[in-house]
Amino acid sequence: MAVPYIHMIQVEGLTKRYARHIAVDNISFSVDKGEIVGFLGPNGAGKTTTMRVLTCFMPPSDGTATVAGYDVFKKPMEVKKRIGYLPEAPPVYPEMSVGAYLAFVGRLKGMTGPDLKRRVDEVSERCAVADVRNRLISKLSKGYRQRVGLAQAIIHNPEVLILDEPTSGLDPKQINETRELIKNLAGEHTIILSTHILPEVEAICQKIVIINKGHIVATDSVENLTHRMRGSDAISLELETDGIAGQSDVQQRLESLSGVSKVLFKHATDHKLTFEVESLPGHSARADVARSVVNAGWNLFEMKSLSYSLEEVFLQLTGGMPDGGQQ
Amino acid sequence: MRNVWTICRRELYSYFVSPIAWVLLTVFAFLGGYFTYAASAFFVKDSLQSQMMGQSMPMNLNDRIIVPVLSNVAVIALFLLPLLAMRLFAEEKRQGTIELLVTSPVHDLEIILGKWLSAVLMYGALLLLILADFSFLFVYGNPDWKPVALGFVGLFLQGASILALCTFISTLTKNQIVAAAIGFALALILFVLSWATAFDSSGVAQVLSYISIVSHFDSFSRGVLDSKDFIFYLSMIFFGLFLTARSLESMRWRA
Structure with a gap:
């Protein structure tokens, strides 16, 4: 069944136009199997739009994106089966209990019977929500909700995980826990996460894609990028x-x-x-x-x-620092 | 099909953990009970009167109780159904859970059918309450059951078509109240359209009257199965669900 592919995620010339502006303009990048890639950019840079195209939430206006060799526009079902997605706000139903919610998502992703039950147990253990399984989601703290969101994303053991600002709105302890969790998920999954918090990328990712105003301004490993900036x-x-x-x-x-x-x-x-x-x-x-x-x-x-901190690199690339740094 | 049931089940769960299902069940139980009681009381009074006057007018449970009660329920349902359908998509959009649904390996049509089916099943539960009221008529009298059955089929179809239209309305907004208000207005328009032929018998009026959802219910409540009315309701359902599908699709292109 599987089609041959070189990169787990391949985006080519992707453009997304809205009525009045272009959110993403002709971007291309690729992600290899097992990589954690940080999608970095100021608010409104086009991170969420790109992720929404990759998750088949919306079709691209132009260009192509493939996940595991399947085109997001032509074969959305195949792509959806292989993707776990955590949008910026965890997509949870407040009136459901954690366990019922995870079982529902599992069923949506096509799991049944003992397999489903086993996976619900596994992911609630893994995302540290096992102790609140019978609580209503509306009664949970933000940190727990976020972890339920993560559990939901990995329940069908997808090849690709797409996480939109997985640590936004959490307190420092929760941020750390979430980062650890994401790092633990690496290896089995190919992960794209978006953020505007720089230390996060340095802490988790192997590769970063910096995006600004709909354009990719840099793609490289964290070390190379900081090194390259210094020259x-x-x-x-x-x-x-x-x-x-x-x-x-x-x-x-x-x-x-x-x-x-x-x-x-x-x-x-x-x-x-x-x-x-x-x-x-x-x-x-x-x-x-x-x-x-x-x-x-x-x-x-x-x-x-001495190397530039990622922060300096970022500001320089996205035009936040008028004099272009020390160079 | 399995996905439809998965989504439908979750919707039913949400109905019953929110007050909406219980409020509607209570309202239906109360109103249905009252209508049946009132119609029965009149029936008893009239039959006593005709006995005392020595006339034996033919009195019929179907005509005197069942048909009027079903007609009343049909009108009430028209106005309560937007409450069932208002949250179907509006709430998903507000909570952001729509992203989960459309990025899961399920077809749009399965999502739509699951949601609509849950509302239709809820409505079916409401109709069971009316059926419970009528069971007394069967215990103490012997009404003809065929027009009753057909009446319920008609009610069910009418409700299912209103729910299909209201499901579509629910995709247009993030706000449940707005969805309910528009649905209510639509129901009202469909209701008053049946008056169009009362003062005008031109072709336009005939068409308007034909579109009115309640006018097609009359034949059902009288125990007449007219394929024209049957097809009207089925095409209404199809139309509503089709609009929902298009709306969902356009939401993704615009999103």
């Missing part, structure tokens, strides 16, 4: 001199090293001096710097790699 290797250096050499001496010595392009004095606390050392493109001067400091008889306290 060359930069380190922050904290050291203590012997008391004789001053700040300018240190600076001169470091600048004389080959492979170092720039040395910036940052600040001094007590006897410790902090510098920012940038290597020439394509070089890494870290080893030379360390050796040079130690050879001069100074104490090296700290040396750490």
Whole structure:
């Protein structure tokens, strides 16, 4: 039955037009099996629209999207069978109990009998809602509701999970729990999650797609993206001199090293001096710097790699930072 | 078909955990009981009177009790049914659960049929209350059962077609009250259209009168099975559900 496919999710030239504006404009990306991809962008960037197209909630205006080789427009039933979806607001019926609700969703997804019962038990255990199975959903806290929403999404053990802002509106403890849960789901499922919370992507995802105003502005792994933004290797250096050499001496010595392009004095606390050392493109001067400091008889306290935080990358790419960062 | 039943079952569950089912059951039990009681009381009074006057007028349970009660119930049902159908889609849209339904591997038609069927079954339960009232007539008298059965078939079909139209109305809004109000207005229009021929017998009036949902019920309540009326109700149901399907589809394109 299964059709051959290369990527679990393949989006090509996807466009979604509304009467007055274009929500998503000609975007393309792909997600491999087992990956967790973060869909990142400010509010209104087109994240939810893209997800709704992938879940066959709405058809695309242009372009194609395939899930496990099936086109969302031509073979929606096949796609729907393979997708678990958690919309931004968990789609729960407040008047139902958790157990009855999960059983209902299971039946909707085509499960029956003992299989259904077993899966309801499993997912309520997994999403930590087993203790509230007989409670009405209307009586549950937001965190529990969100977990019921997640349980609902994975009940038929779908190949692909699509989670729209799975941690929005939760308190920090619940956010952590939800993230752990999502990380645990990785591997068995291919996951796309959207968020505008940056640490979340850093914490969970292997790959990010940054989307802004309907366009994809970057697609890469978290490390590559932050690295790429910086361009060359930069380190922050904290050291203590012997008391004789001053700040300018240190600076001169470091600048004389080959492979170092720039040395910036940052600040001094007590006897410790902090510098920012940038290597020439394509070089890494870290080893030379360390050796040079130690050879001069100074104490090296700290040396750490400087990279843009994802936050800076994000703001730069989505135009939130007018001067384009430090580059 | 299994999906239709899954969705229908959940709807029935929601009816019975919300006050709506109980309120309607109470209203129907009360009104149906009162109509039957009042009609029976008149019947008894009239038969006593005709006895005392020494005339033996032919008096018939079917004509004097069952037909008027069924006609009254038909009108009441017309106005209470929007309450049954108002939440079907409006509530799903408000809660966002519509996203769950349309992203699940079920066809739109299965969703629509499941929801409509649940409302129709609820309505069937309401009609059972009326049937319970009539059971006394069968215990103490011997009315002809065939027109009664046909009357219920007519009531059922009339309700099912109103519910189909109201299901469609429910897809148009997120607000149950709005859905109920529009449904109520529609029911009222369909009701008063039957008056059109009273003062005008032009072709237009004839057509309007034909569209009126209640005018087709009369023949049923008198125990006449006219295929024309039968087909009218079936096409009304089809029309309502067809509009619902189109509306659901357009909602996705616009969403």
